[in-house]
Structure formats: C-alpha cells, structure tokens
Amino acid sequence: MALLEVENxxxxxxxxxxxLLAIDDVSFQIEEGEVLGVVGESxxxxxxxxxSIIGLLEPPGRIAAGQIRLEGERIDxxxxxxxxxxxxxxxxxxxxxxxxxxxxxxxxxxxxxETIRVHTDDTEAQARDRTVQLLTEVGIPAAERxxxxxxxxxxxxxxxxxxxxxxxxxxxKLIVADEPxxxxxxxxxAQIIALLKKLCRDHKTAIMLITHDMxxxxxxxxxxxxxYAGRIAEIGPVKQVVKHPKHxxxxxxxxxxxxxGRDIERLTQIEGSMPRLTNIPDGCSFNPRCPKVFDRCxxxxxxxxxxxxxxxxxxxHAKEKTGV
Amino acid sequence: MSDRLIATSPEPALLxxxxxxxxxxxxxxxxxxxxxxLPKQILKAVDGVSFSIKPGxxxxxxxxxxxxxxxxxxxxVGLHKPTGGQIRFDGxxxxxxxxxxxxxxxxxxxxxxxxxxxxxxxxRWRVHDIIAEPMRVFGLAGSSTELSKRVSELLEQVxxxAMxxxxxxxxxxxxxxxxxxxxxxxxxNPEFLVxxxxxxxxxxxxxxxxxxxxxxxxxxIGLTYLFISHNLAVVYHVADMIGVMYxxxxxxxxxxxxxxxxxxxxxxxxLIDTIPDLEMTGKAREPVxxxxxxxxxxxxxxxxxxxxxxxxxxxxxxxxxxxxxATGMVACHAAEEGRLPAPQTVAPA
Ligand SMILES: Nc1ncnc2c1ncn2[C@@H]1O[C@H](COP(=O)(O)OP(=O)(O)OP(=O)(O)O)[C@@H](O)[C@H]1O
Ligand SMILES: Nc1ncnc2c1ncn2[C@@H]1O[C@H](COP(=O)(O)OP(=O)(O)O)[C@@H](O)[C@H]1O
Ligand code: SF4
Ligand code: SF4
Ligand SMILES: [Mg+2]
Ligand SMILES: [Mg+2]
Numbered sequence: 052m053a054l055l056e057v058e059n060x061x062x063x064x065x066x067x068x069x070x071l072l073a074i075d076d077v078s079f080q081i082e083e084g085e086v087l088g089v090v091g092e093s094x095x096x097x098x099x100x101x102x103s104i105i106g107l108l109e110p111p112g113r114i115a116a117g118q119i120r121l122e123g124e125r126i127d128x129x130x131x132x133x134x135x136x137x138x139x140x141x142x143x144x145x146x147x148x149x150x151x152x153x154x155x156x157x158x159x160x161x162x163x164x165e166t167i168r169v170h171t172d173d174t175e176a177q178a179r180d181r182t183v184q185l186l187t188e189v190g191i192p193a194a195e196r197x198x199x200x201x202x203x204x205x206x207x208x209x210x211x212x213x214x215x216x217x218x219x220x221x222x223x224k225l226i227v228a229d230e231p232x233x234x235x236x237x238x239x240x241a242q243i244i245a246l247l248k249k250l251c252r253d254h255k256t257a258i259m260l261i262t263h264d265m266x267x268x269x270x271x272x273x274x275x276x277x278x279y280a281g282r283i284a285e286i287g288p289v290k291q292v293v294k295h296p297k298h299x300x301x302x303x304x305x306x307x308x309x310x311x312g313r314d315i316e317r318l319t320q321i322e323g324s325m326p327r328l329t330n331i332p333d334g335c336s337f338n339p340r341c342p343k344v345f346d347r348c349x350x351x352x353x354x355x356x357x358x359x360x361x362x363x364x365x366x367x368h369a370k371e372k373t374g375v
Numbered sequence: 376m377s378d379r380l381i382a383t384s385p386e387p388a389l390l391x392x393x394x395x396x397x398x399x400x401x402x403x404x405x406x407x408x409x410x411x412x413l414p415k416q417i418l419k420a421v422d423g424v425s426f427s428i429k430p431g432x433x434x435x436x437x438x439x440x441x442x443x444x445x446x447x448x449x450x451x452v453g454l455h456k457p458t459g460g461q462i463r464f465d466g467x468x469x470x471x472x473x474x475x476x477x478x479x480x481x482x483x484x485x486x487x488x489x490x491x492x493x494x495x496x497x498x499r500w501r502v503h504d505i506i507a508e509p510m511r512v513f514g515l516a517g518s519s520t521e522l523s524k525r526v527s528e529l530l531e532q533v534x535x536x537a538m539x540x541x542x543x544x545x546x547x548x549x550x551x552x553x554x555x556x557x558x559x560x561x562x563x564n565p566e567f568l569v570x571x572x573x574x575x576x577x578x579x580x581x582x583x584x585x586x587x588x589x590x591x592x593x594x595x596i597g598l599t600y601l602f603i604s605h606n607l608a609v610v611y612h613v614a615d616m617i618g619v620m621y622x623x624x625x626x627x628x629x630x631x632x633x634x635x636x637x638x639x640x641x642x643x644x645x646l647i648d649t650i651p652d653l654e655m656t657g658k659a660r661e662p663v664x665x666x667x668x669x670x671x672x673x674x675x676x677x678x679x680x681x682x683x684x685x686x687x688x689x690x691x692x693x694x695x696x697x698x699x700x701a702t703g704m705v706a707c708h709a710a711e712e713g714r715l716p717a718p719q720t721v722a723p724a
Binding site (some may be wrong): 092241244257263266268303306307316318319320325 | 436439442533549550551578580581582583584586587590605606607608609611613622635645647648649650651652653654655664666667
C-alpha cells in the first residue's frame with residue numbers, strides 16, 4: 052500500500068454559467084519517503100490537486116468524485132476538526148509565500164513551540180529544545196537567539212526556512228510543497244531545494260513538490276507527474292520523463308526550455324496556450340496544439356497507459372492505435 | 376584598465392554606458408531624522424557601471440533581485456536621471472541632448488518592454504490604439520488608413536491577426552499580451568529595445584514563443600537588445616554578451632560561451648552553480664551559503680566578500696577595479712592576483 056493514494060480525483064467549481072471541471076479524473080500514488088514532482092503550466096491544476104490533499108480547497112471548489120487515502124484511510128471526506136488534526140500531524144504544507152503559513156503577530160519561537168505541543172506530548176521545555184534543534188537544522192544561524200524574532204524580521208529565504216521547520220515539527224509522513232522556491236532568488240532557491248531534499252531524506256518524509264520549473268523537479272524528484280488542463284498527461288520516473296518523454300506535450304515542453312550549453316537558434320515552439328476551463332476541447336485536451344494529432348484525438352479522451360518506462364495519456368501510445 | 380577600451384574597438388557601439396550611477400535617497404523625512412538622530416541613507420542602486428552594445432546584438436544583464444538591473448534599464452530609456460556617468464546612444468550623450476527636438480529624435484529610436492504585459496497596456500484602449508500610440512506621440516502616424524495598415528502589419532509581424540486590433544488587452548492570454556507590447560514597441564520603428572524580464576511572467580511554452588519571436592525580429596530588422604533576466608539559461612540562449620551584476624556593480628562581462636565555460640568572477644561561479652541540472656548528469660551541487668546583504672549598508676571593499684570563498688584582507692577594504700580583456704571584463708582581486716582556481720563548474724555540452 053502506498054503512503055498516499057489519489058484515485059479518480061475530480062474537482063469542480065459550480066458557477067452561475069455552469070460547472071467548471073478543474074481536476075478531471077486524476078490518479079497517482081506517493082510511496083513512503085518518495086519525492087513526487089508535479090509540474091505543469093499555470094492553471095494546469097497543480098495547486099488544486101495539492102489543496103485537495105491537504106483539505107484546503109476553497110469553496111465553492113469541491114471534490115466531486117474520487118478518493119484520497121493516506122496510509123489506507125480516506126482523508127477526503129473527514130469532518131473539519133479531524134482534518135485539521137491530520138494536517139500538521141501527518142501532512143505538512145509549504146506554500147510559495149511563507150507569510151501565508153506564519154502569523155505576523157507571534158514570534159517564530161512561539162509558533163513552533165505551540166505547533167509542536169498541539170501535535171505531540173512534549174512539555175513546554177521539550178518543545179522549546181526541539182524548536183531550537185529544528186531551526187538549526189533548517190539553517191537559521193544562532194537559532195536560540197532568534198526565537199523571539201517576528202516573521203517580518205527575516206528575509207524571504209529565512210522565512211521559508213522557518214516554514215519548513217514548521218511543516219516538519221510534528222514529523223509528518225508527507226509534505227505538500229506548492230511552489231516553495233518560486234518567490235526566491237536563484238541562489239536561495241538552490242539552498243532551499245537542497246535543504247528540503249536533505250531533511251526529507253533524514254526524516255523519511257515523502258514530498259509532493261509542485262512547481263512549474265522542470266529544473267527543480269529534475270534535481271529533486273524521484274518521479275514526476277506532468278499536468279495539463281486538469282489531467283495528468285504523463286507520469287513516470289523523473290529521468291525517463293525528462294530525457295525520454297513520451298507524451299507530445301512533455302516532448303514540446305522539454306524542447307521549449309532553454310538549457311545552458313544547448314546551442315540552438317530556436318526553441319521548440321508549442322503553438323497557442325493551455326485552454327481555459329470554460330473551453331476545454333473534446334477528446335484529448337491537447338489536440339489543438341498537438342503536432343501529432345489524428346482523428347481519434349478529437350473524439351475520444353485518452354487515459355494513462357504504460358508506455359516503456361513512463362505512463363502517458365495519448366492515443367499514440369495506446370495498444371490499438373487505430374479505430375474509433 | 377580604461378573603460379575606453381571597449382569604446383575604441385573597431386565596430387562602433389550603438390549604446391555605451393560609462394561609469395553610470397544612480398543613487399537613491401532612502402532616508403526617513405528630515406524631521407524624523409532630526410528627532411531620531413538618524414544619518415542620511417543613500418542606496419547605491421547602480422554604482423559605476425560601464426558596458427557597450429554593438430548594433431544588432433543582444434546584451435544581457437543578470438543578477439539576483441535588487442542588484443540594479445531594472446534601474447539600469449530605466450536609466451537607459453530616460454525614466455531615471457543618472458546620479459553620475461554617461462549614456463551615449465549612437466555617439467550622442469543622451470543627457471546632453473538639450474533641445475526637445477533633438478531629444479525626441481533620439482528617444483524614438485528606442486523602446487522598452489516590461490515584465491508584466493498587463494500592467495503596461497492600458498486596459499481601456501483597444502489594441503489598435505495601444506499599438507498606434509507611439510506613432511502618434513512621435514508624429515509618425517500619417518493618415519488613418521496608413522496608420523491602420525501599419526498596425527495590421529505589426530500585429531501580423533508578432534504572430535497575431537489584423538483583427539485582433541479591435542480587442543481589449545483582457546481578451547488576450549499572457550503571451551499574446553506580451554506580443555501586443557512588442558508590436559507597440561516596434562511601432563515607432565526603433566533600433567533598440569530595452570526588455571526588462573520580458574518572459575519572466577510567462578509559462579515556458581509561451582516563453583519559447585516570445586524568445587523565438589524576438590530572435591526572428593532581430594534577424595529580420597536588425598534590432599539591438601538590452602535584455603534583462605534573472606534566468607541564466609534564458610540569457611545563455613539569447614545573449615551575445617552577458618553582464619553579471621551584484622549590489623549595483625558589474626562583476627563580469629563575457630560572451631555566453633566564456634561565461635559558462637570559464638566563469639572568472641566568484642559570484643558568477645555561484646550563480647552558475649545554482650542552475651538546476653536538466654541534463655541529469657547527477658553532479659552534486661553544494662549551494663553557497665548566505666544571502667544578498669542589505670544594499671543600504673553594503674559590505675566594504677568588494678561587496679561580495681562576506682560570501683566569497685576567495686576573499687582576503689584586500690577584498691574587505693578595496694573595491695576591485697575592472698580588468699578588461701579582448702572579449703570581456705572581470706572586477707575581482709583574485710582574478711587580478713592570479714589566485715583564481717580553475718572553474719569547478721563547466722557548462723554541460
Ligand atoms: N525609486 C527607488 N527608490 C529607492 N530605491 C530604489 C528605487 N528603485 C530601485 N531601488 C533600489 O535599488 C536597488 C536596485 O533595484 P532594481 O529594481 O534595479 O533591481 P533589479 O536588479 O531589477 O531586481 P529584480 O530582479 O528584483 O527586478 C534595490 O535595492 C531597490 O530596492
Ligand atoms: N476559486 C476558483 N474558482 C474558479 N476556478 C478556479 C478557482 N481556483 C482555481 N481555479 C481554476 O482551476 C484551474 C487549476 O488551478 P490551479 O490548481 O491553481 O493551477 P496551477 O496551480 O496548476 O497553476 C485553473 O484553470 C484555475 O483558473
Ligand atoms: S492523444 Fe492525440 S492530440 Fe492528444 S497528445 Fe496524443 S497525439 Fe496529441
Ligand atoms: S574581489 Fe575578493 S571578495 Fe570580491 S569576488 Fe574577488 S576574491 Fe572575492
Ligand atoms: Mg499554483
Ligand atoms: Mg527588476
């Protein structure tokens with residue numbers, strides 16, 4: 052049994068003009084201690100998938116179908132209080148803006164100590180010791196002396212370190228990190244990625260790492276899911292997906308990324324842009340932009356099928372290629 | 376050691392910056408200062424920057440947030456007044472162009488493209504009028520049929536359709552809006568475009584479209600670019616020359632090949648070390664510790680010294696002077712003293 056199982060997840064937004072289908076039949080698993088990268092362009096549904104897992108979908112958004120199981124137990128239909136207990140204790144969260152996770156009115160020492168005490172049996176003194184230890188571990192110099200500082204007294208990079216300490220303090224099984232380094236400078240970004248990787252290895256924590264940056268995924272993830280228009284286009288071991296992508300979207304995406312040392316005059320160009328939710332084409336949602344499109348793609352929606360070492364949702368890789 | 380070296384090289388530069396500086400007074404108000412007995416605070420956003428761009432080439436500025444890239448861009452297009460130094464465009468010191476007519480004649484030869492294509496386009500105007508505006512401002516409009524014809528041409532040149540002129544900015548995607556800004560920038564027939572993070576707000580597939588378009592335009596109409604980005608891979612792809620900035624100063628100038636194969640400035644080496652390894656060679660990276668210090672009270676001497684593995688006493692007290700070579704520049708004592716280790720990082724391929 053995998054640590055996290057997401058099965059046929061469907062997220063909808065009821066609107067006046069009808070229901071928008073934002074996540075459409077998404078399934079994947081995360082093993083214990085594994086880093087699953089989730090990449091895709093903005094609006095692909097990465098954050099909504101993450102929010103569904105940590106139970107932070109904002110109404111009117113709702114899980115309309117499917118299941119999410121952590122260690123075999125469903126967490127998608129829990130009452131609010133139960134969910135809050137699990138979030139923090141079993142699932143930690145890190146967001147792009149560290150200030151969404153920190154309370155500006157409390158010192159960082161207070162916030163960490165409180166969180167530890169809510170989720171463990173530690174005494175005040177034990178929680179304090181653990182706070183200092185965690186802050187040191189995430190690279191806050193002279194942690195003991197910074198306990199009394201407020202979030203605004205830290206730089207963006209330092210704040211994100213504090214948030215990582217906060218996410219780790221109850222020893223969760225899984226951390227959902229949504230664009231944790233996007234707002235940071237490149238040198239700080241590299242530091243935070245290295246830190247996340249090391250901590251999760253040391254603590255055997257699994258990570259769902261959401262980002263639009265394929266480079267971050269290549270450096271960090273064990274497996275990667277490529278999302279497009281609310282679905283998974285391709286999922287597989289990171290090396291396979293990066294070096295030998297199978298889905299035409301992944302192939303285009305990899306060619307579109309400028310790489311140092313790759314001397315080419317033009318980047319691969321995928322024409323157009325991702326469709327809006329109001330306007331998702333029938334059949335394969337990538338069909339208006341796909342260089343390999345054929346008849347079947349306009350009528351039937353491809354499901355994920357294993358193809359070599361990855362799994363891709365594309366009719367080119369279906370067992371029987373012709374027909375309709 | 377003279378900054379003239381670049382200036383006197385055979386092919387004349389289109390743009391030359393010499394010892395350019397921009398200081399901002401970021402002190403509290405005089406009253407508060409007097410009450411709290413605070414000194415005046417000066418932020419040196421750009422401090423003695425020199426470089427030049429040849430016609431038809433792309434010069435890229437890279438560096439982390441706050442290093443002064445956008446300030447250089449704004450100085451170049453005249454949105455800021457320099458504290459010191461010169462900006463020469465096609466041989467004329469821009470600050471010296473006294474008469475309004477002389478100024479306008481110069482000014483219409485360059486245009487700027489910003490990071491956020493939405494904020495820079497007037498939401499209440501139709502795209503047609505947005506694109507036509509620079510032509511009207513510079514009196515290039517002609518009759519309204521001529522104007523419409525030119526706008527249609529421009530729209531097609533940037534990969535949109537002539538009919539898109541009737542739409543408003545909100546009806547376009549981010550990438551299409553950036554195409555509109557490019558069409559607008561091109562409408563006054565400039566030779567030189569200053570592009571400040573033009574693709575940073577865009578998805579990679581759309582970024583590829585815009586970068587390809589910019590390269591096509593350069594090839595077809597010989598545009599010269601000052602292209603600012605914090606993304607080293609993007610810069611490698613577009614630039615003929617790259618300048619690396621840190622806390623308002625230029626660390627190193629080199630061609631992309633030299634910069635990535637043989638980086639000389641320790642800060643350049645740090646930056647290159649942060650590039651995620653998409654080739655998946657599995658090489659181990661040791662991210663450099665520390666963060667960019669507060670620009671209001673930057674470290675003495677070489678402002679990179681607190682983070683530099685090669686720093687010595689001289690670095691703490693003396694600002695390194697630029698050392699020019701045939702193709703570039705580096706400002707570092709270790710480079711000058713010949714105690715620079717061979718670069719650890721070699722660009723893949
Ligand atoms: N109008 C201003 N008044 C005061 N300080 C300013 C002003 N404009 C810029 N600065 C400061 O000057 C420095 C350089 O800013 P600049 O915007 O040029 O950086 P940048 O390299 O473009 O950074 P980014 O990558 O974040 O865009 C920063 O410390 C900034 O806070
Ligand atoms: N509150 C909301 N109401 C309606 N649509 C939403 C809402 N939140 C997100 N969406 C839509 O759901 C899709 C997926 O969003 P998101 O998961 O945030 O994308 P990503 O994180 O991949 O950029 C997008 O099309 C987005 O516009
Ligand atoms: S199913 Fe068809 S349109 Fe979709 S990615 Fe495959 S070939 Fe392209
Ligand atoms: S001058 Fe000194 S501190 Fe500055 S980069 Fe060179 S060696 Fe490092
Ligand atoms: Mg998101
Ligand atoms: Mg800027």
